[in-house]
Every structure is written in C-alpha cells, then in structure tokens.
Amino acid sequence: MKKLMNGAQMKMIDTYSIQEVGIPSLVLMERAALCVTEAVLEKIKKTDKVLCVCGSGNNGADGMAVARQLTERGISAEVYTTAEEGKGTEELNRQCAILQKLGIVFVNDIPAGEYNCIIDAVFGIGLSRTITGRYEQIIAKINAAKDTGSLIVAVDTPSGINAGDGQVMGCAVRADMTVTFGFAKCGLCLYPGRIYAGELCVANAGFADVRTIPEIWEQAAFTMEDTDIAAFFDRPADTNKGSYGKLLIVAGSENMAGAAALSARAAYRTGCGLVKVFTHENNRTVVLTHVPEAVMVTYKDTADIKEKLAGELDWADCVVAGPGLSKSDTAKEIVAEMIAYQPKREKRLPVLLDADALNIIAENRKLLSGIAENEGSSKQYVYTPHMGEAARLSGKSIAQLKETSCESAKELAQKLCGVCVLKDAATIVSDGSRIYINTSGNSGMSTAGAGDTLTGILAGSVLAGRTQKNGKENASYEFFEKICMGVYLHGRAGDAAADRFGNAGMKAMDIADAVANVLKEN
Ligand SMILES: NC(=O)C1=CN([C@@H]2O[C@H](COP(=O)(O)OP(=O)(O)OC[C@H]3O[C@@H](n4cnc5c(N)ncnc54)[C@H](OP(=O)(O)O)[C@@H]3O)[C@@H](O)[C@H]2O)[C@@H](O)CC1
Ligand SMILES: Nc1ncnc2c1ncn2[C@@H]1O[C@H](COP(=O)(O)OP(=O)(O)O)[C@@H](O)[C@H]1O
Ligand SMILES: [K+]
Incomplete structure (x- = not known):
C-alpha cells in the first residue's frame, strides 16, 4: 500500500521536516532538484539545450537548482523566471543569486522550437488559485514548445494541476514526465491530472518519516501496488x-x-x-x-x-x-x-x-x-x-x-x-x-x-x-x-x-x- 498526499498534507510534511526535525530547507531542495536532474539526464543528449521556467515560489527555486546542476554536468541550461529581483521566497532568492554568480544565462522569452527540453518549475503544491494573465501565457508557451517536439519535464506537479483533486486550474502544462517529491500526489493519480503528468516518477527528496503523525498518515489517501x-x-x-x-x-x-x-x-x-x-x-x-x-x-x-x-x-x-x-x-x-x-x-x-x-x-x-x-x-x-x-x-x-x-x-x-x-x-x-x-x-x-x-x-x-x-x-x-x-x-x-x-x-x-x-x- 502506498500513501498519496494532497498539497496541504505535503506542505505539512515539508514544514515538519524543516521545523521539527531540523533538516535544512535547502538540503531538501538540493536533493529534490538532483532527482529531477538525474531523470532529465536519462532523457536528453549531451548537446541538448534546456530551459528552466521558474516561478517565484520554491517550485521555481527547485527549477533554478536544476539549471545549476545541469550546467555542472556540461549541459547548456538557461533560465526564464517570473520572479522580480529579491521578491521570491528566501530559497528562490538564494538560488537566483548563485545562478547570477555562476553566470548562468537568464532569458526573457520562451520561444517554441529553440530548446530540446523545458523544465516546468512555475507552480508546485503552492498553486492556490485559477491561473490567468501572464502566467496563462507562460503555460501556453511551454505547451507550444511541446508541440514543436520539446521534452517537457514538470517539477513536483505540472503547473496548473491541483495536487489534491487533479483538476486544471484554468490551464496547465502538458508534461511528458513529472518528477514528484516524497509521495505521489492524489491529483497526479486522478484525471485529468494523471494525463497532464505524463510518466510519473516519485523521488526521495529526504523528507522526515511521518508515519507517526496521524494528522498526516491516517488522513492520507492510498493506493495498492x-x-x-x-x-x-x-x-x-x-x-x-x-x-x-x-x-x-x-x-x-x-x-x-x-x-x-x-x-x-x-x-x-x-x-x-x-x-x-x-x-x-x-x-x-x-x-x-x-x-x-x-x-x-x-x-x-x-x-x-x-x-x-x-x-x-x-x-x-x-x-x-x-x-x-x-x-x-x-x-x-x-x-x-x-x-x-x-x-x-x-x-x-x-x-x-x-x-x-x-x-x-x-x-x-x-x-x-x-x-x-x-x-x-x-x-x-x-x-x-x-x-x-x-x-x-x-x-x-x-x-x-x-x-x-x-x-x-x-x-x-x-x-x-x-x-x-x-x-x-x-x-x-x-x-x-x-x-x-x-x-x-x-x-x-x-x-x-x-x-x-x-x-x-x-x-x-x-x-x-x-x-x-x-x-x-x-x-x-x-x-x-x-x-x-x-x-x-x-x-x-x-x-x-x-x-x-x-x-x-x-x-x-x-x-x-x-x-x-x-x-x-x-
Ligand atoms: N523546503 C521546501 O520548502 C521544499 C519545497 N519544495 C518545492 O517547493 C514547492 C512548493 O513551494 P511553494 O510553497 O513556495 O509554492 P509554489 O508551488 O512554488 O507556488 C507558490 C507561488 O506561486 C504563486 N501562485 C500560486 N497560485 C498562483 C496563480 N494561480 N497565479 C499566480 N501565482 C500563483 C504564489 O503567489 P502568492 O499566492 O504568494 O501570491 C507563490 O509565489 C513544491 O512543489 C516543491 O517543488 C521541494 O524543493 C522540497 C523542499
Ligand atoms: N479507461 C479506463 N481505465 C481504467 N479502468 C476503466 C476504464 N474504463 C473502464 N474502466 C473500469 O471498467 C469497469 C467498467 O464498469 P461498468 O461501467 O460498470 O461496465 P459494465 O456495466 O459494462 O459492466 C469499471 O470497474 C471501471 O473502473
Ligand atoms: K511545476
């Protein structure tokens, strides 16, 4: 039997791991990003160009860490971000500053046909409302790139999919693969989220063991294997x-x-x-x-x-x-x-x-x-x-x-x-x-x-x-x-x-x- 979490439960696991157990947030993030990097490296060629599209929350911070790790491995990885300078989460600001020091290229568009692979790190479990305006355009551009043959890898969830019920919140990224952290999310097992997620890979990001916390463990949905x-x-x-x-x-x-x-x-x-x-x-x-x-x-x-x-x-x-x-x-x-x-x-x-x-x-x-x-x-x-x-x-x-x-x-x-x-x-x-x-x-x-x-x-x-x-x-x-x-x-x-x-x-x-x-x- 395998537990499935919704966004709120996953957030509790995150908070418990960081605040109660003391695992530093950036350590969890590094491990999470490494899982994405490894999964991407299995799918792309050494000469492929990658674009990490990053939002202003910690999902975006994951995406930036992936850009850094891919660069370390000799892959050409660039970043598009919606975050204004210094206005992201603490982790995002840290990741962003590191990328700038490393000279990683920040671009200001998501042109279809230019990148072999796009990392979707716009929204993860923090998606909280219907997507409109600028974000809707960004997601449309990621999907347009998919239509020209780019491989789309979603970080934690395809942006736009509700992690709890699998519904599309206005619009969503159609991923080829989703690397999700800790536990599979209910919304990635329910339709239509299951289709948007593509191949689902559950990665161990090093969260603390929560089996003894009934508010999380007993309340969580489950599936069989x-x-x-x-x-x-x-x-x-x-x-x-x-x-x-x-x-x-x-x-x-x-x-x-x-x-x-x-x-x-x-x-x-x-x-x-x-x-x-x-x-x-x-x-x-x-x-x-x-x-x-x-x-x-x-x-x-x-x-x-x-x-x-x-x-x-x-x-x-x-x-x-x-x-x-x-x-x-x-x-x-x-x-x-x-x-x-x-x-x-x-x-x-x-x-x-x-x-x-x-x-x-x-x-x-x-x-x-x-x-x-x-x-x-x-x-x-x-x-x-x-x-x-x-x-x-x-x-x-x-x-x-x-x-x-x-x-x-x-x-x-x-x-x-x-x-x-x-x-x-x-x-x-x-x-x-x-x-x-x-x-x-x-x-x-x-x-x-x-x-x-x-x-x-x-x-x-x-x-x-x-x-x-x-x-x-x-x-x-x-x-x-x-x-x-x-x-x-x-x-x-x-x-x-x-x-x-x-x-x-x-x-x-x-x-x-x-x-x-x-x-x-x-
Ligand atoms: N140590 C950790 O914490 C770890 C976290 N991890 C990673 O963090 C992710 C969760 O990060 P997160 O909680 O920061 O939420 P995230 O998904 O980035 O989105 C929040 C941002 O989006 C915004 N926003 C929301 N809806 C919107 C809309 N419709 N339209 C527009 N904006 C909207 C929202 O804006 P606000 O509501 O604040 O105005 C906020 O800026 C998780 O999925 C995993 O990838 C892993 O690395 C493991 C370690
Ligand atoms: N696309 C699908 N994926 C997985 N299971 C499916 C799919 N379509 C149908 N099923 C399963 O097949 C069964 C169909 O049951 P039902 O609609 O009662 O059929 P019938 O009345 O013809 O016997 C259900 O258990 C349903 O979950
Ligand atoms: K995402």
Missing part, C-alpha cells in the same frame, strides 16, 4: 474449497445471461471456493457453457422466489447482486428480500450491490432506510456504481461527481452506510472516511461487461481473506482493504488482458481470465 497482491491471496496448503468461501451471485434476468457468467468466471479466477448462480431458468445453458464449475439455482416465476433466495442467503458467505438483473418486479422483490434478510442473520453477510440493484435502490428510498437502520458501523454492504448510477444515487450531475470524485465517493459511502466503489477511469473507494485511489487499469476496460467482472473479483478478494495458515479468518486485512485490493486486481487483470489482446480488442471475458495470470505472477 503489485507487491501487495501476494499477501491478500495467500493460499495455505492445508485448506479445502470451503476455506475460500461460498459465493452467491444473484444476476441476470430472462434471457440476460452474460453478466452472471462474467461475474462467476471472474470469481473463480480470483480463487473463490464455490460459486452458485441464482438466475432465471433460461440462462442455465449460457452460464454453464462459460462456467461449468458453477452451481445453478434457477427460478421461472416469482412464486416461491423469496423462500428460495432466503435458503441460498443462509448458505452463502458473500453475495453479489445486480449485474444484468433488470428492474423488473422480480428484480425489485429480490433486492428488497436481500436487504430485509440481513437483520435476521446472526453474522452479517457481505453484500455487493451493482448495476440494476443500485438503480432499484435509487428509485426506492425505503430500501435505503432499511439498510441505514440495520447497518450501524458494520459496513458489510458494498456499492459499485459507475458515474451514471452514482448520479442517480446521489442526485449530483456526472460532471460534478467527476470534479469531486473523492468527496463524492465519501459522501455516497456515508449515505449508503457501506463501502462505495465509485467506478471510473480512476476508481475511488471510500468507507465514508478513508479514500483509496485506484492506479491500475486502462482504456481497454471501457467495454461492456467489465463492471460485471469487477463484482466477481471483489467477492473473490473478500473471500480470499477468510483463511490464514492457522485456519482462522484472516484478520490482517480489513474488509475495506480487501475491497480496495479487488479494485486494484481488476485493473491489473485489465492490464494483462490489454497486453495480450490490445486495448481496442480486449473484452470483458479476457479480464475475467487474466486475473489468474496476475495472481500467478505475483
């Missing part, structure tokens, strides 16, 4: 299929079989012990053709559907409900029964609600209050809305949700009394307080059925943690973390499917099957 996968999906030798959980998938509707098949296949590929599909009788052949390992429980009409479902809920260790379910009266009855059933059970059943189950809830607020009354703090419900479904659940527009995705996921989790997986190109998971930002996946996953595979993978992830080497439930990971891991694994499976079939040609079933490859390789 490949190195986390093995621990979640550990499979001890002395186990049987019951050790990996019994999953009930309530999905599909009359002649809608694909969603159930995708979810079930993905669940098995994630390591589920036993998967039962509860669906309309007409779907039996299709589901079994794709997942012969599945157990089928089918219905033809609503006659005894409640009793049938209750029996299966008793059997299950986890339930997925909603993919391909439709909004028929039968589907509505199923969702209502599932919610009414929870308080009757001694042990709370993890219930993952997706697609039409969410639409049914959005249209019937009584169901929501049913959940709210019984859930308390147990948080066993997981909701997986895409932006359209989230708009229906929250009453916000899709544009609003995208601009405030972290806050929106948090609010939805609170409102729905569970864990919200707000699906998008950068999926956010929240339990109402914590924020997970997903960094895996690709545009090939924008394909029908990709969400159905997510439900199976999430269930697999929840159930994988059931067993530890001693046969007891794995308490090392919280329910919320298991869901975050499922989201990460889904994206990695999408990446593996794209490696094999390409972004355009891959399809949802490829994602389901590729989970096996990802688990095998990690």
Whole structure:
C-alpha cells in the first residue's frame, strides 16, 4: 500500500521536516532538484539545450537548482523566471543569486522550437488559485514548445494541476514526465491530472518519516501496488474449497445471461471456493457453457422466489447482486428480500450491490432506510456504481461527481452506510472516511461487461481473506482493504488482458481470465 498526499498534507510534511526535525530547507531542495536532474539526464543528449521556467515560489527555486546542476554536468541550461529581483521566497532568492554568480544565462522569452527540453518549475503544491494573465501565457508557451517536439519535464506537479483533486486550474502544462517529491500526489493519480503528468516518477527528496503523525498518515489517501497482491491471496496448503468461501451471485434476468457468467468466471479466477448462480431458468445453458464449475439455482416465476433466495442467503458467505438483473418486479422483490434478510442473520453477510440493484435502490428510498437502520458501523454492504448510477444515487450531475470524485465517493459511502466503489477511469473507494485511489487499469476496460467482472473479483478478494495458515479468518486485512485490493486486481487483470489482446480488442471475458495470470505472477 502506498500513501498519496494532497498539497496541504505535503506542505505539512515539508514544514515538519524543516521545523521539527531540523533538516535544512535547502538540503531538501538540493536533493529534490538532483532527482529531477538525474531523470532529465536519462532523457536528453549531451548537446541538448534546456530551459528552466521558474516561478517565484520554491517550485521555481527547485527549477533554478536544476539549471545549476545541469550546467555542472556540461549541459547548456538557461533560465526564464517570473520572479522580480529579491521578491521570491528566501530559497528562490538564494538560488537566483548563485545562478547570477555562476553566470548562468537568464532569458526573457520562451520561444517554441529553440530548446530540446523545458523544465516546468512555475507552480508546485503552492498553486492556490485559477491561473490567468501572464502566467496563462507562460503555460501556453511551454505547451507550444511541446508541440514543436520539446521534452517537457514538470517539477513536483505540472503547473496548473491541483495536487489534491487533479483538476486544471484554468490551464496547465502538458508534461511528458513529472518528477514528484516524497509521495505521489492524489491529483497526479486522478484525471485529468494523471494525463497532464505524463510518466510519473516519485523521488526521495529526504523528507522526515511521518508515519507517526496521524494528522498526516491516517488522513492520507492510498493506493495498492503489485507487491501487495501476494499477501491478500495467500493460499495455505492445508485448506479445502470451503476455506475460500461460498459465493452467491444473484444476476441476470430472462434471457440476460452474460453478466452472471462474467461475474462467476471472474470469481473463480480470483480463487473463490464455490460459486452458485441464482438466475432465471433460461440462462442455465449460457452460464454453464462459460462456467461449468458453477452451481445453478434457477427460478421461472416469482412464486416461491423469496423462500428460495432466503435458503441460498443462509448458505452463502458473500453475495453479489445486480449485474444484468433488470428492474423488473422480480428484480425489485429480490433486492428488497436481500436487504430485509440481513437483520435476521446472526453474522452479517457481505453484500455487493451493482448495476440494476443500485438503480432499484435509487428509485426506492425505503430500501435505503432499511439498510441505514440495520447497518450501524458494520459496513458489510458494498456499492459499485459507475458515474451514471452514482448520479442517480446521489442526485449530483456526472460532471460534478467527476470534479469531486473523492468527496463524492465519501459522501455516497456515508449515505449508503457501506463501502462505495465509485467506478471510473480512476476508481475511488471510500468507507465514508478513508479514500483509496485506484492506479491500475486502462482504456481497454471501457467495454461492456467489465463492471460485471469487477463484482466477481471483489467477492473473490473478500473471500480470499477468510483463511490464514492457522485456519482462522484472516484478520490482517480489513474488509475495506480487501475491497480496495479487488479494485486494484481488476485493473491489473485489465492490464494483462490489454497486453495480450490490445486495448481496442480486449473484452470483458479476457479480464475475467487474466486475473489468474496476475495472481500467478505475483
Ligand atoms: N523546503 C521546501 O520548502 C521544499 C519545497 N519544495 C518545492 O517547493 C514547492 C512548493 O513551494 P511553494 O510553497 O513556495 O509554492 P509554489 O508551488 O512554488 O507556488 C507558490 C507561488 O506561486 C504563486 N501562485 C500560486 N497560485 C498562483 C496563480 N494561480 N497565479 C499566480 N501565482 C500563483 C504564489 O503567489 P502568492 O499566492 O504568494 O501570491 C507563490 O509565489 C513544491 O512543489 C516543491 O517543488 C521541494 O524543493 C522540497 C523542499
Ligand atoms: N479507461 C479506463 N481505465 C481504467 N479502468 C476503466 C476504464 N474504463 C473502464 N474502466 C473500469 O471498467 C469497469 C467498467 O464498469 P461498468 O461501467 O460498470 O461496465 P459494465 O456495466 O459494462 O459492466 C469499471 O470497474 C471501471 O473502473
Ligand atoms: K511545476
């Protein structure tokens, strides 16, 4: 697990390192700049010309230090700065004075086509308002240079991108690479900031260890990495299929079989012990053709559907409900029964609600209050809305949700009394307080059925943690973390499917099957 910081948290880390621990500001800056210099040297030729475009804050000071370090290495590096003499930060004034003594050239324009590489050091985490006027022109000139083939390397953040939410504050530099300090910033993992950042390189600038400072560490968002996968999906030798959980998938509707098949296949590929599909009788052949390992429980009409479902809920260790379910009266009855059933059970059943189950809830607020009354703090419900479904659940527009995705996921989790997986190109998971930002996946996953595979993978992830080497439930990971891991694994499976079939040609079933490859390789 890797922490992600916003601008304010990073500022606290900066201040703590300097004021509490006593690491001099210029030492941090020198190390930060060295990381940029090394990254640039890997990308350019000895004869290339570099221009460092520096603002009047410490981001600009970093840029000046980079100009000095490149000059030391024999590279032609010049500086353009917006800072008036003596009016920058203390560090900037120091860096500027050194450059003047060294005779480094200061220029007064950013001509397109003249420099092979431009270092964007206009704004970093100190960007505090919408960019207009002179700064807008500077950013336009950096982008124009990019269009003529200059390599653009951003220092800490692409200038104009909000480090917290990834939004463009008026305009922003389109970098080829961003060297960011200490921690990846949330805004460089969220869209559109993630695109503006280009290749992201997280550099160790020597900040003090902040793991013991809850205001920073506990509050920070996080993401998963490949190195986390093995621990979640550990499979001890002395186990049987019951050790990996019994999953009930309530999905599909009359002649809608694909969603159930995708979810079930993905669940098995994630390591589920036993998967039962509860669906309309007409779907039996299709589901079994794709997942012969599945157990089928089918219905033809609503006659005894409640009793049938209750029996299966008793059997299950986890339930997925909603993919391909439709909004028929039968589907509505199923969702209502599932919610009414929870308080009757001694042990709370993890219930993952997706697609039409969410639409049914959005249209019937009584169901929501049913959940709210019984859930308390147990948080066993997981909701997986895409932006359209989230708009229906929250009453916000899709544009609003995208601009405030972290806050929106948090609010939805609170409102729905569970864990919200707000699906998008950068999926956010929240339990109402914590924020997970997903960094895996690709545009090939924008394909029908990709969400159905997510439900199976999430269930697999929840159930994988059931067993530890001693046969007891794995308490090392919280329910919320298991869901975050499922989201990460889904994206990695999408990446593996794209490696094999390409972004355009891959399809949802490829994602389901590729989970096996990802688990095998990690
Ligand atoms: N030891 C350290 O401290 C270390 C710091 N590090 C580096 O410092 C960076 C943070 O530096 P920072 O805090 O000085 O902020 P920075 O990003 O340079 O911007 C502030 C300036 O921009 C201005 N401004 C803001 N918005 C504006 C707008 N829309 N339009 C116009 N102006 C605007 C703002 O003006 P003001 O609001 O004061 O009027 C101020 O002048 C960080 O990202 C990293 O690169 C690393 O070297 C590690 C060690
Ligand atoms: N560009 C992308 N990058 C990363 N993940 C993506 C991208 N597009 C879609 N996804 C993921 O694929 C899934 C699509 O789900 P959803 O929209 O519910 O599809 P469907 O309803 O067709 O099954 C989500 O988990 C989403 O995060
Ligand atoms: K910058």
